[in-house]
Amino acid sequence: MPFFPLLLAVPVRLHIAMTKTTEKTFCPEFRTDELSSEKIYIKGSLYPIEVGMRSLKLSRTYLCNGQEFASLPLYDTSGPYSDYSLKINPEKGLPPIRNSWNFPRKVQMGSAVTQMHFARKGIITPEMEYVAIRENQQLEGWITSFSRGQVKVEPITPEFVRKEIAEGRAIIPANINHPELEPMIIGRNFRVKINSNIGNSALGSSIDEEVEKAVWSCRWGADTVMDLSTGSNIHETRQWILRNSPVPIGTVPMYQALEKAGGKAEDLTWELYRETLIEQAEQGVDYFTIHAGILLEHLPYAEKRLTGIVSRGGSIMAKWCKFHKTENFLYTHFEEICEILQAYDIAVSLGDALRPGSILDANDEAQFGELKVLGKLTELAWRYDVQVMIEGPGHVPLHLIEENMQKQLEYCHEAPFYTLGPLITDIAAGYDHINSAIGGAIIASYGCSMLCYVTPKEHLGLPDRNDVREGVIAHKVAAHGADLAKGSPVAWLRDELMSRARYAFAWEDQFNLSLDPEKTRSVHSQSMALSGHTEKNPDFCTMCGPDFCSMKKSKEAATVI
């Protein structure tokens, strides 16, 4: 067992001059909603937790399956940013809510503090109770009464969460050093999640832009954020992001390690990488992407491919392995890595270094060969009570998506799958967020737990604010579509309320129930203004005009006796 220092869970505060960018863009979409939604906090019964949600006030009472709804609690990823009673100072970061939950969280040599550790011991943690309350969205009554065909769904209990984590089917990424975190769960028996990537490259983008992007992603609904910075100021960027992030933050530690190695893959060492892991663990990173599954034996398969290796971490490791004619040090040192992850409760996201970068390379020996290794590493990590998810493709034509999901479940023992796309074609540059949303909806309906977003800039350049928003919402459409396909009662309720509001021409409710209230409100009002209409609650829209509205006609027809 390697030397491993005793470290203390002291959240590090940042000492960097702040600009006012975060205040400037403070929750614009909720601001316009101020009157129709409010932040609510649901208290736990086991622990002194308060689960933040956003309660949407509806303009009228809707009757759905015998239940009345005058408001709807929404799953809310925006954290304290949508609580107007709080004054948030980005220099100080968000309130460290987890510190008051009175649960032992301390880095100790050889002593696991992971959610999986407690789950396997039969212990429900505050984080488990938190996510159980969060997933139900205070709609227990609705969930119990809802049925689709013969399937009956029950509200999620803390005990159910515990069991899913104990069996490795779900994870709660929550570094003990990220007390600002609002816990969330990733697993196929829960709401489908989405991840947003941010990060400066050597080109463009500044630190405050990156923090703003992280917060910006959460506002639009990203469930986790990966900081993929590769340029300068990696450490400071991450510190800013962590202290201001209510969602789990993931990283690829290899990127920073490579910077330390002067950008030369062959100069990387295990010691350099390990030092980087600990540095980031101390800061509070919640999950690490680690490309430990790519082995020397896979490289000949990758070299036969149309587009080789398109994972950044994977291509770095491939170069290192070939230069040193040595096996991947992330693989050979994987147990030492697990010891570190275990001490901070960092989840490992086993990277798919050999994900296909073109549809022609999909489902080949390289991809599935690595996936089998990821399955072995999953077993190993579980021995250390380390929570695991598996990263997935990439470019996969539509008819091969199902096989990806099946093989992942089989090889990786049902650990959660976390996919990039898949993109169903190579030619959709400029529209790859749509390309990815198509593949994402399909694989999530088969059981993928989290979708990594893709923006319209994929394959072309670094995304800006608007690209992030477009990318997040595109994948929220996909994730929500999969939730509906899987029969989630809370997902079905939102659609039913939306359609009732639509049929009632309750425009404000339609805007507020949509995934992007700001956009729907402005599009509708601009269309009305352009056509010279000034009605406040029109019973038509400019698409069909007042005389051709099918819903209006349909209602008129129904009233003819």
Next chain:
Amino acid sequence: MPFFPLLLAVPVRLHIAMTKTTEKTFCPEFRTDELSSEKIYIKGSLYPIEVGMRSLKLSRTYLCNGQEFASLPLYDTSGPYSDYSLKINPEKGLPPIRNSWNFPRKVQMGSAVTQMHFARKGIITPEMEYVAIRENQQLEGWITSFSRGQVKVEPITPEFVRKEIAEGRAIIPANINHPELEPMIIGRNFRVKINSNIGNSALGSSIDEEVEKAVWSCRWGADTVMDLSTGSNIHETRQWILRNSPVPIGTVPMYQALEKAGGKAEDLTWELYRETLIEQAEQGVDYFTIHAGILLEHLPYAEKRLTGIVSRGGSIMAKWCKFHKTENFLYTHFEEICEILQAYDIAVSLGDALRPGSILDANDEAQFGELKVLGKLTELAWRYDVQVMIEGPGHVPLHLIEENMQKQLEYCHEAPFYTLGPLITDIAAGYDHINSAIGGAIIASYGCSMLCYVTPKEHLGLPDRNDVREGVIAHKVAAHGADLAKGSPVAWLRDELMSRARYAFAWEDQFNLSLDPEKTRSVHSQSMALSGHTEKNPDFCTMCGPDFCSMKKSKEAATVI
């Protein structure tokens, strides 16, 4: 048999003062491509036809499966607009190419001139040869050599086209009075097509805007265009569009009939409707949406629904039926309708008046009850040699999409399916083009032949130029993804070339091979400029920067011995 006048196929010219809008926006995306693509015409061997395509010159020679490609012929919907040797005067309309094909096309009482009529007699028409050449994209060699697994695909022959049409599995919508048309085929053994809707409502939008939108749609890749105008100047708008459209034009004649009835559904009569059909038939409309399948017996089911009837034509007919307590006159007069369609070779698109407008209403008795009637009407139309396609939903959750396709094939005897979306959720307003592209890709991979686009304005207002472009491209991603899933060799070639160009950092080829060269080119160059990079052919993009490009690293790794 009703009175039916002998009409002559004389294309009507338009006499309306023209603005210069069409010239102003003349093929912007091809303009920037001028040097890398050119219009080519492939001669037929059976008829004096010349099939227009766009040949894309590549910057280098790519080797794909043993064949060299220095250029790629592309399926091209932009018609003469992308031929710079032609001077197009919108006032005169496009050249009436079909007039020179020396094939009998004349309206005659009781004498069918439909593609199905000839196909069943074993006669290959110029239109059939045209679409066969068009579908192959001059890639016969590639198609023959391509194989996916055990499946071997053959190039499409005129005889194969004839057989598909004879058996009702495919249609070529081509009114004898639309000589400007470049024929295209809709059927599940051909390239998946997309339709773009345009049309003014009483609110907003002018005639020249509508013509511009029609041409604009074709430029971005729409295979057919539906003119859904409901406001004033319906006749003139349609005339403008037809004379300047290289793609089939569809309409919903009910909209104009309702205008003639003063906007009152109950004042509609069969005579008014019939007069409208003939008026539009004379102008050259290629397919009519006719809501003949909604019957009195279905209405109680519709009234139990969450969102009733959301088809405009359907809601009008429902109102008429209930008011008069009489069966749908489109149903009772369907054989007379077929006689008219037969005389002009107008395809009928059997409208799904009862398509679900919310996911809760999907796959219900109303929807499938009407679908069965559409199957009966299909048989009836086929007795008149009238080409038929079937319109489909609508709002359908992801897991119920497959059943829709299966039932359509079963009830409607494999007539082509033409779907709106489906939208997999009700809450994606503002992003419904993405919502629809997800459902569209899935249903097309199951065998849907044509996708009706949905724009970002769906449920909110009338789409503008940019919405049309976004809507068209989103559905081209979906259609192309389905072509790949179905194993189309020409679709696979384009993706392979794109990925080879990507791996070679051949940016110009990447732009030109993408679905929207104008957008990819500008996004990439703006990103480079923003980050201060001036390289002309950089071997990286600003997403990862020069030091973290996985493709570069992957190639470097491959060269390490």
